[in-house]
Amino acid sequence: MEKIITLDYGSGGKKTSSLIENYIVPAFRNDALAQLGDGAILAGHERLVFSTDSFVVSPYVFPGGDIGKLAVCGTVNDIAVSGGDPKYLSLALIIEEGFPENDLARIIESASKAAENAGVQVVTGDTKVVERGRGDGIYINTSGIGFLAHAGLSPENIREGDTVLVSGNVGDHGAAVMLARNKNLVEGEILSDCADISGLAKALRPLGRDLRVMRDPTRGGVATTLCEFVEDRSAGSTAAQNPENAGAAQRIKNAPCGIELFEKEIPVSPMVAAACDILGLDPLYCANEGKLLAVVAKERAGEALALLRGTPGGENAAVIGTVTKAHPGKVTVQTPYGGSRILTKLAGAQLPRIC
Amino acid sequence: MEKIITLDYGSGGKKTSSLIENYIVPAFRNDALAQLGDGAILAGHERLVFSTDSFVVSPYVFPGGDIGKLAVCGTVNDIAVSGGDPKYLSLALIIEEGFPENDLARIIESASKAAENAGVQVVTGDTKVVERGRGDGIYINTSGIGFLAHAGLSPENIREGDTVLVSGNVGDHGAAVMLARNKNLVEGEILSDCADISGLAKALRPLGRDLRVMRDPTRGGVATTLCEFVEDRSAGSTAAQNPENAGAAQRIKNAPCGIELFEKEIPVSPMVAAACDILGLDPLYCANEGKLLAVVAKERAGEALALLRGTPGGENAAVIGTVTKAHPGKVTVQTPYGGSRILTKLAGAQLPRIC
Numbered sequence: 001m002e003k004i005i006t007l008d009y010g011s012g013g014k015k016t017s018s019l020i021e022n023y024i025v026p027a028f029r030n031d032a033l034a035q036l037g038d039g040a041i042l043a044g045h046e047r048l049v050f051s052t053d054s055f056v057v058s059p060y061v062f063p064g065g066d067i068g069k070l071a072v073c074g075t076v077n078d079i080a081v082s083g084g085d086p087k088y089l090s091l092a093l094i095i096e097e098g099f100p101e102n103d104l105a106r107i108i109e110s111a112s113k114a115a116e117n118a119g120v121q122v123v124t125g126d127t128k129v130v131e132r133g134r135g136d137g138i139y140i141n142t143s144g145i146g147f148l149a150h151a152g153l154s155p156e157n158i159r160e161g162d163t164v165l166v167s168g169n170v171g172d173h174g175a176a177v178m179l180a181r182n183k184n185l186v187e188g189e190i191l192s193d194c195a196d197i198s199g200l201a202k203a204l205r206p207l208g209r210d211l212r213v214m215r216d217p218t219r220g221g222v223a224t225t226l227c228e229f230v231e232d233r234s235a236g237s238t239a240a241q242n243p244e245n246a247g248a249a250q251r252i253k254n255a256p257c258g259i260e261l262f263e264k265e266i267p268v269s270p271m272v273a274a275a276c277d278i279l280g281l282d283p284l285y286c287a288n289e290g291k292l293l294a295v296v297a298k299e300r301a302g303e304a305l306a307l308l309r310g311t312p313g314g315e316n317a318a319v320i321g322t323v324t325k326a327h328p329g330k331v332t333v334q335t336p337y338g339g340s341r342i343l344t345k346l347a348g349a350q351l352p353r354i355c
Numbered sequence: 356m357e358k359i360i361t362l363d364y365g366s367g368g369k370k371t372s373s374l375i376e377n378y379i380v381p382a383f384r385n386d387a388l389a390q391l392g393d394g395a396i397l398a399g400h401e402r403l404v405f406s407t408d409s410f411v412v413s414p415y416v417f418p419g420g421d422i423g424k425l426a427v428c429g430t431v432n433d434i435a436v437s438g439g440d441p442k443y444l445s446l447a448l449i450i451e452e453g454f455p456e457n458d459l460a461r462i463i464e465s466a467s468k469a470a471e472n473a474g475v476q477v478v479t480g481d482t483k484v485v486e487r488g489r490g491d492g493i494y495i496n497t498s499g500i501g502f503l504a505h506a507g508l509s510p511e512n513i514r515e516g517d518t519v520l521v522s523g524n525v526g527d528h529g530a531a532v533m534l535a536r537n538k539n540l541v542e543g544e545i546l547s548d549c550a551d552i553s554g555l556a557k558a559l560r561p562l563g564r565d566l567r568v569m570r571d572p573t574r575g576g577v578a579t580t581l582c583e584f585v586e587d588r589s590a591g592s593t594a595a596q597n598p599e600n601a602g603a604a605q606r607i608k609n610a611p612c613g614i615e616l617f618e619k620e621i622p623v624s625p626m627v628a629a630a631c632d633i634l635g636l637d638p639l640y641c642a643n644e645g646k647l648l649a650v651v652a653k654e655r656a657g658e659a660l661a662l663l664r665g666t667p668g669g670e671n672a673a674v675i676g677t678v679t680k681a682h683p684g685k686v687t688v689q690t691p692y693g694g695s696r697i698l699t700k701l702a703g704a705q706l707p708r709i710c
Contacts, residue, residue: 002455002456002457003455003456003457004452004453004454004455004456005450005451005452005453005454005455005456005459005484006452006453006484007452007484007486008484009450009482009484010450010482010483010484010485011484016482019459019482020480020482023459023460023463024446024463024480024482027463027464027466027467027477028446028466028467028470028476028477028478028480030476030477030478032443032476032478032479033476033477033478033479033480039479040443040445040478040479042443042478042500048403048443048500050443050445050478050479050500051445051479052445052446052447052479052480052481052496052498053447053481054447054448054449054481054483054496055483056449056483056485088387088395088397088403088405090395090405090406090407090498091379091383091407092407092408092409092496092498093409094409094411094449094494095360095364095365096360097359097360097361097362098359098360098361099359099360100357100358100359100360101357101358101359101360102357102358104360104374104378105378108378108379108382109382111382111383112382112383115383121383121385121387121388122382122383122385122388123383123385123387123388123395123397123405124387124388124394124395124405124406124407125375125379125383125388125407126407126408126409126496127364127365127371127374127375127379128365128409128410128411128494128708129360129361129362129363129364129365129366129707130365130411130491130494130707130708131362131707131708133488134411134490134491135489135490135491136485136486136489136490139449139483139485139494141407141409141447141481141496141498143407143445143447143496143498145397145403145405145500352484352486353483353485353486
């Protein structure tokens, strides 16, 4: 049977990783790509940070935002969590024939506002139109350039005893989009958390090297992002196959660790918890589009929490876990009843086209 | 009636311009974007050149190339004609569910080879998967970063008497893709000219300020690109509305000029001419994906021609026209029989999804 691409290749979970590791990284072998960060840090060039993301969210207007705002915030956030100050964006549209001009105007307006609020300029763009039935309204790619302000952030810095923080309630975007697709399932409205988190990322800069790594847990949610933090890349990874790759050598230095989450400390809004119950989703696997996940040195955890809580959008920040050597490479969550379960990277296509 | 987006909004011609001018430029008002070059030049930042392009070509494999090679060359070329040395690319895939993994492997391989040949690194990427019937196999966005090596290139530099050159045969890509869609229409095969033209762009650097502007005439072809060179942007343009925009003021300085082409000097391969005849196309409106269009000072035209012809891919370069004050803002073509016709920007969707 011919192997084909299925929806779960786009879930941000296991299949996406396998596609990237089997096809993309080997084909384009280089240090910047092999880091597999949200943004590539281009050594030696005024410390550039470069990132790209295509947005195919359905529906393209959802409670709390639309694909225009999402496309700007998404790339701004990828640069911010890479330690960069986002500065320039590109904006490329793939529009389906028959798309209402009014919707286009609304989306552009909302992208424009988001860019202004984030202090970034959209400096280049592209527009393509495909026939009816060859798209779904509108898809948007944004790529972004930023300048590195906080160097050295990487999962390879994580060590035993470190503390895991999240900047606020988990799962809002995923739940909002799923409810927008399944109207009348739950009373009331859940808003996407779609927002620029560069302020939150910047707030943690005083931590210096005690800030190990940051990421915005989008597709695959908090669970998948944390799995990526601790997965053992020493076996079979492109980076490790290349002995000249200093990054790979350094990454292995502090491995292997695991992460232990405390379920009762993870902030989830009651509405999102209820919606996830009904939809059969786990908030830990639901996409976030305005949350920051950070690992910091234990001694600075209190300071980090205060810095996040003192920044707009971080009022509900929480310490949610700790780095352990008890189960290297694994993420577990302690339930309030004393039990514990293992979180793996998202398998299957739980939430296709969530962003 | 609700206004909708039609296929001609993606043609690269009049409707594409109107969409950009009505929605995009006003929303994201800034100097870099208002130049509407193939790449944005980011003043003050190590002279960065930034460009983006989405590729939706159908079929995604065509004689002479595929969407992977096209996506790499397309963005490399946009940076090169902006006067930059292309250096880093992003690669973002939107794949339709059911896409054969073998085709993906082939496309990635071909993108990888193109990147290696062009000396650029793919440093960041993204993968999304959409349901069957919401895409068409694969769409690719590449964005690119380069470093400015030849500053000051702009249509605003064009002045009376300047010479127009093209680096080789016109219309190959458009004709190749159209024939791939209409098999058995013509005997033999036309290959797309899909290629990296950064070597050709670099070859013209000794001309300094006597090289006025370069562009790669893709969607809309040579005719549409030349129309963009001479169109009067002083009325109603965003640039002109902003009195602080020095670029706009300078652009108006040398306006208005027109361009006169000599039809018998325009290199078109006999196969492409025959195919265009049958398909009812004009090679001047057919997309090129490996050609350079340049305007140079008359005194340096011979030197420019020699430089192009001495560079791989430029063997068939030709002087095809001259800049005139006789019909400002207009592009005309002199037929071999002494007649003359006016070329306007591509209207309608002559060749949807050509790139």
